[in-house]
Amino acid sequence: MLKNRIIPCLDVKNGRVVKGINFVELKDAGDPVEQAKIYSDGGADEICFLDITASNENRETIIDIVRKTAKECFVPLTVGGGVRTIQNITDLLLAGADKVSINTAAVKDVSFVKEASKKFGSQCIVVAIDAKKISDNKWEVFTHGGRNKTGIDAVEFAKQVETNGAGEILLTSMDRDGTKSGYDVELLKVITDKTNIPVIASGGVGTLDHFYDGIVKGGASAVLAASIFHYGEYKIKEAKEYLNSKNVSVRL
C-alpha cells in the first residue's frame, strides 16, 4: 500500500536556513545541508528546499546547496523558489534535485508547466499553489509569498496545471501559513476531489493532529511542514508513530 509522505521543508535565504532547527546535535544551525541530512536520517520521506532569496544573482548559492545535499541524502529532493525558466530547472536537476516546484512562473503562463513537463517528465514537475479564501468555498491564487492577488480561482487553476502535465500540486493556504492552526482542510478537500494527481498539503501545522486532518479529512497524499520540525517540537519519527497509531499508513 502506498504510504502517506511526511515532508519537512527548509526555507533557505542567501544560502542559510531561516528558522533553523534547534537540535543540540547540530554544529551549524544555519547550514541547510546538515539539516537536510538530519531530516533524512530521521525518516523524512522527502526533503523540500524553498529558496526565498530575493535576488536573482544568488541562484548559484541554492544550486551549490542542492549539489552538496544530493551527495548526502538518498531520498527525493524537491527544490522551489525563483524557478522561472527551463534553464533554472535544468540547473537544479543537474545539481541533483529530483523535482522542482514552480509557483509564480506557472501562474504567469501555464504553458510553462506544459513545456517543463514535456521536457523533463511530469514526475519532476511540482506546481506550488498559494491560495487564500475569498468567500465561502472560493479561493484565489496569490503569488509572491501571498502579496499579489491574481484573480485566478484556485480550483480552476489546479485543474489547469494537471491538464498541463504537473505531476503533483503543493497546496499552501496563505490564511493558515505560519498560524499553527492547522491546514485549510476545506481547500484541500475540494482540490483533492477535483484533481487526479497527488496533492501535498502545506501551511498551518501546529500539532500532530493537523497531519491527520490533512491526510484523512483533506485527502492529501503528503503533508509538508516547516516550523513544527525546525524548532524540535516534534521529530519526524514522532509524527509518523502518531499517524500510525491512528491507522494512517506511513513508512516507519
Next chain:
Amino acid sequence: MNVTIVDYQSGNISSVINSFKEVAKGKVNIEVTSDIKKIKSSDKIVLPGQGSFKSCVDSLNKINGLKDTLNKFAITDKKPLLGICVGLQMFADVGYEEAETKGLGWISGKVSKINNQSGKFKLPHIGWNEIEIQKESKIFKDIKNKSHMYFVHSYEFIPNDKSVISATTDYSSKIVCSVERDNLFGTQFHPEKSDKVGLKIIDNFIKL
C-alpha cells in the same frame, strides 16, 4: 571493475550517479557516458530512464550504435544490466505512452498505463510503497520482504512470462516492480532514492 551508467539524455540521472558513487566509494569505477567504446568494455551497465517511454526510446535510438551495443552486452554476452524505471520498461516489446513505441524486446511484454479505477487511484503513483518479493533475486540479498521503495510512475510493465517477476507492489492492482532473468535486472522503483535499503540494492548489483 567498471560499472557504466548510460547517459543517453534520458532526463535527470544525477541521483543515480550520486547513489552509485556513494556505494562504490572509489573501490569500483563508476563511469557515466554514452561512448559506445566505453560501454562495450564495461563489466556492468545501468540503464536509467525518466520521462516517457517514447522519449527514452527516441533518445536511445538517436545515439548511433547504442541500441546494438546494449543488445550485444545484455543478450549475446549476457553481462549484468540493471534497468531503472523507464530503463526497466524499455526491456518490453512495446510501450503505449504518448504513442505506440517499440521497446528493446529483451523480456516479452508490454508497458501500459496503470488502471486508476476511474480516479480512485491518483496518478502518477508517487511515493513509498512496500515491495512483495515473489522470488529470490540476487539484487534482493539482505532485503526484507515488504521493504519500502520510492516510486514515481504512471505506466507499468506487464511481462508475458510471469516467472521473470521478482517483486510486485500494491497500487490499484499488483504492479510488477522488479524483474530478474539471468543477467537482466530491472526495478520500477528508484533504488537511488530509496534511502539505505535502496543503496543496499545498488550494492548488491555492484557486487554481483
